[in-house]
Amino acid sequence: MSVPSSMTTALRAAMTLAISGAGGFVGTTMGLPAGWIMGGAIAVSAAGLLGAPILLPDRVRDLGFILIGLSMGANVAPDSLSLLPQWPITLLALVAELVLIVTITGWALSRLFGLDKGTAYLSSFPGHLAFIIGMTSAGIGDARMIVIIQTIRIAVLTIAVPIGTMLLPIAHFPPGAAPTVMSLATLLVLLVACALAGWGFARLKVPAGWVLGAMAVSTVGKLGGFYDAGLPPIVVILAFVAAGSLLGSRFAVISRSEFLSAAKGGFIATGIAVSITTFVAFCASLFVDMPYGQIWVGLAPGALEGMGALGIALGYDTAFVAAHHVIRLLLLSFAIPAVVLMIRQLEKRAASQ
Template sequence: MPALISRSDILPVLLTLAIAAAGGGLATLIGLPAGWLMGGALAVTVAAMMGAPVRMPDGLRNVAFVLIGMSMGASVAPDSLSLLTSWPISLAALAIELVIIVAATGWMLTKVFKLDAGTAYLSSFPGHLSFVMGIAATGVGNSRQIVIIQVIRILMLTIAVPVGAVFLPIDHFAPPVTEDFLGPIQLVLLAVGCVVAGLVFIWLKVPAGMVLGAMAAATAAKLGGLYAEAMPVPLVVGTFILTGALIGSRFVGITRAEFMAAAKGGLIATAMTVSIVTVMAMGVAQLVDMPFGQIWLGLSPGALEGMGALGIALGYDTAFIAAHHVIRLLMLSFAIPAAVVLIRWAEKRAAVETPPPPP
């Protein structure tokens, strides 16, 4: 069995992980949503663009893929499916909103900014960032452009929502604390199941098989009642650091023109997304007796921990907000793989239909 890291890669890998940990720690300290992931990705990105010898070998990359899948599956609430019967109008709006966001922003990025379908549509999914980037890291789309667009989306949301909340009454409550975590034996068994499922998905030639297989195994076990505990916090943080390092390492050799093209697309895509969410929230507010801000936070396109914290601060029904974000992530868990399969199918069909160049 090959080593996860070759001897010549040890120092560059340690440097890369140290940069990711430092960037993630700083981002978390200043309160950036998904700080360990986004801060690590940004720090390694900057280091890579400055010419630092950042590196993430394939062996460590596969470890990150399994951990990403495990984390996503473990984050699904056991009663997620039963929540579908609650708040039917807003949940229907959420489903419609996700389709409109992905279709509209994906179309814009392909037609206006000429991005390939994989890059455009993975950039358009509002949330599940580590899952999206795990798939992108396997070769679907341009992960460099995807991370720029997704980072801009999260940063704009972080700025826009508190500004809108300035005019609303604010109450403060203590956030809930998770106390039950998976034990060592449970983690080992879950990891083995995720690896086996990942290998099966790879054998079946499913795109991003290791990530999707691990996620499918962890989700099935969670919804099947085999475990209810959360992933240990240090392991989740480590997963985000690994993922951030993996994302940032893709920026080696990126050009300024490439960065600027993705940044412009990200700003427009985020503005479109926020506008769509706002219109949908206004429509739902006409049909249900809820504060507009609560509906908007429930339908917001990502940053679950940030939106949840704002909901607590504003005195809204956090069960409503949390349930909608859980359902959004559950919807994306099925929508993202389906979109990847469709993109791959369309690419293969286009390759078959494209006539060969003249000799």
Template sequence: MTSPLPAGTIIRRTLVTLLISAAGGGLAALVNLPAAWLMGGALAVAIAALLGVKVMLPTWLRDATFVLTGLSMGAAVARDSLTLIVQWPVTLAALAVELILIITLTGFLLRKLFGLDRGTAYLSSFPGHLSFVMSIAAAGVGDTRQIIIIQVIRILILTICVPIGALFLPIGHYEGAPVQAPMGFETLLPVGLACAVAGFILTKLKAPAGYVLGAMAVAICAKFAGLFEGSMPQPLLIATFILIGGLIGSRFNGITRSEFKQAAIGGLAGTALTVAIATGVTLAVAPFVDMPFGQIWLGLSPGALEGMGALGIALGFDTAFIAAHHVSRLLMLTFAIPVVAMLIRDKELP
């Protein structure tokens, strides 16, 4: 059992992580990349971690980041979002088909082309619910180090891929709602506290992504009920993006370059196939719903809820749609992961 780090070390590593994320985000903003603060920060911290820099976000700051993400997603929801619900069954059905294709084809690719054992291949192929996947792996299914590397590569590449895709694909910036005035401190404080309490309760109830979901649910319900108006203040939104970038990048902490190289090719190939499937499904479903391509893509994308939600805000899409589909993805995976894990074990038994 490792001893806890001294407080001074935690503070120093946290500050270094945030400075690197802010520098990467600031550089990306200077060259006018979409979602610059998030994408640039995540990439900068990931590179620093692989170069041996000790990066980290302490648990309390990670949880605060999740609360801020949920609050920002809820605050960004437009009042007319509910009018789009009638179109959601089409995209939710597409999401279910997409998950089956991703798990089946990516697992097959990692097994046949890269020689991974069945457990490692299929647990690496699950598009989300990372904590659940790793708990199954820790119980003796697959190689935990390779699984975490491949999964983290997926999250990082998707965070980078979407904003870059906005430059070349019909993802674009969508003016889905009029610009709202930022919330004042007298509104932000009570709404933020309510979001934190809801997130804490859901986390104690073992809900996946509890802090994000709890904060988002409270913010959306409060906004639809007319209890507050306005969006997140821009400086706080940028700070949230910097925190999320640091969180995504710091997942590479402790992964050596040799470990990364060993799993990177399979991780990149698996992520490329995943992105191709998500893009193909989005192209197939786009003619049947009246939504921007990029919004559908973000809703169906197999990235982390906090990352994809933040990208939705940065690119101006309907966060209610994106959040609903990512919550649905987590629920589907909650049932799919143990079923697939049991099938893997049955096939591996002599």
């Protein structure tokens, strides 16, 4: 008797989460910074590339987003608003970083790897993958190649940040334990409110709506005095396991042959992005009074949910990290169509000559 498709989906989702949890446990046991996220992402990525039936259904994915957003809001530092006067400097650094990453990476992928300009430059944009793939439907770029290069970028950045805490002076500040843990009743009310807000943001097509909606409610609740106790540790661990699963499952739709064919360009593009982020974050750190690592994570061209979860694990100001990633997505919303239009003009000019 065949197994019902719904059961197959449930089992695959459970297996994916279990792999992430096992990898996270090993990473944490080894003492790796952000071990639950880093270990989970590596384990699920490797399993997917080796052919395991990795799957994270939309509902499970959205629940993971809610948990991550809830945890980000609950970890917002009370003095976050006092740092706002320093944000213009880091936001200026963000703009400079985006220009450098797109320009240099697009040029490198085009000239050094022979990709057409559409594929090269759309692969170079640090984020907004769904929007980018939408642009390819107009005949610009190779959607499959773009997905692979972008997936490599997100996965490598998630792994690179914790490694950087050991190799670079970006520091790791384990968050202090909350004096008390919130009651189950408070947690359930907060979860429901976060889920409703996330659903509303997603319906409004807000980028990363599930994460941002949940974070908005959680942040307002904390700063507004609705709660001041910490989340139960198991909830934070589940958020980290979900983040590892989300990041690693991106490789589930990529075959090993496809990965190998695009790996060199993907790793080179990621290396360029990491180098530029490291340099720009260092320059910004000379003018603001905040940890270099916090600036790095805020500017890092990774997924909002992944960088937000890393911000929690590394003890950084999650409001700063989330705000800079949201603004990056908004900037890309204008930059991507502009670059696509420019590429079209260049292609028309080349065809007429």
